[in-house]
Amino acid sequence: MNIKIENLTKRYDKQIAVDKISFEVKTGEILGFLGPNGAGKTTTMKMITNYISIGEGDIKIGDKSIRTEADILKKFIGYLPEHNPLYLDMPIIDYLQFCAKLQGLQSTEVEVRLREMIRVCGLNKEKHKKIGELSKGYRQRVGLAQAMIHDPEILILDEPTTGLDPNQIIEIRKLIREIGRTKTVILSTHILPEVEAICDRILIIKEGKIVADGTAETLRKQAQGQEILKVRIEDGKPQNIQFELEKLTSVASAKILDETENRFEIQSKNGESSKRPIFQMCLENQFVLTESVPFETKLEDIFRELTT
């Protein structure tokens, strides 16, 4: 099921939390929702799950509007809210059964899905405990299990991997990727490598507005503009090599990073690549090119640039 968000706006008193955002998420797509604290990520998610009302604009799931058909649409949504609230006094199995039945599963399906969720979320060892007795990571797994128990078409996850250890994070990411193949997933997170690892598409919002929308690669290209190479060229004096590098027409600047190891940082002119010219230059001057690493702008930098 596709999610289509049109001119969504939400005000709290006079403060605008979400300001006319529009985007679309298609089936089989995992959308990463990024933004600094208070940017409006959680508010948007709460509107999609119909916990709070939509201010202006509309959210369409499939071809139904959440304004008018929320009661039907809720069945298709699995939601893991921020801070993962759970009934601490309930045993895991009872809780998951409770959730499954509330979502309208038949009792035969409940058992099948329950077993599936316990296996998938790795809850087998702890399944007879009360939720209150679990560690944070296991509670997070229960939170994920309750969101997915009715096999929803749409999964809304507000910071799904907080509190998990690195092994669990990898497992949960794998799980989300797998689900994302056939379902529609929106997840918010603060962990930027996570977005790259899981998401097909990234949406960065700031003060309620969308400031970037695209895959990690397109965002990088937008932010980067110029090609930056880190190279090591041996068999020559660093100054000579620098001089030869700067003679190349595609090179904007060449900087010596390390004189003893002959390392350079080369910035190309806009839209041009210096990889081949550098190689040619080395051949002509009988230098030896031993390393060449394209420098990638980190998502962190893009994020910082867009949101501050």
Next chain:
Amino acid sequence: MKNSLLIAKRELEAFFDSLIAYIVLVLFLGFSGFFTWLYGSDIFFIGQADLRGFFSIGYWTLFFFIPALTMRMIAEERKTGTIELLLTKSVTDREVILGKFLATIFLISMALVCTFPYIITISILGKLDWGATFCGYLGLLLMSAVYTSIGIFASSTTNNQIVAFLVALIVGLFFHLIFSVLIGIGGIIGLIFQQLSMQTHFENISRGVMDSSDLVYFLSMTAFGLFLAELSLSKRKIAD
């Protein structure tokens, strides 16, 4: 309705898991038993085989116990955030309120059923008016329904359980006592207060007089309380 029952079941399990249910049952039986059989104007003092004494004790004990039962129902869920998880499942706000109401009423019914041995004992001691006894129990149950709905409403307005308890108690106190005092004003205003007072209607019904106006009072008060609770829960969805 199915969802309401699911929620009611969960609430009941929470009552029993947290020992609240046992404490309430024991205290209710303790209080009502003590005052019915052992102390003050008890049955042996009056010397009549009826349960009037028990009903007037129940009238007060339930008044205090019900806010204690309902105070956590929504306030706690608001505080821990589980309300968000619950309401984003495919349930309506009304089903949630109704589920919590049913759970409380069920627990109170259990407490009342536990006093059925009193009936047996008294019916052995003398000739018992079965009609009045039935009406008395019905009166207690209907009164409980009213206070439960007020309690759930109070709980839905806050995320602090103590506040919920006190609000329920204060609102309840008006119906329980203050309005009946205000009947003394006389005139039309006095009549209005008479109609609003819980005491008027409870006394009618526990005397064995089942009037449709009393039934209307209890049921409409309950419905109104639950309606307010639903409204207060849905407030988050009112557009800005």
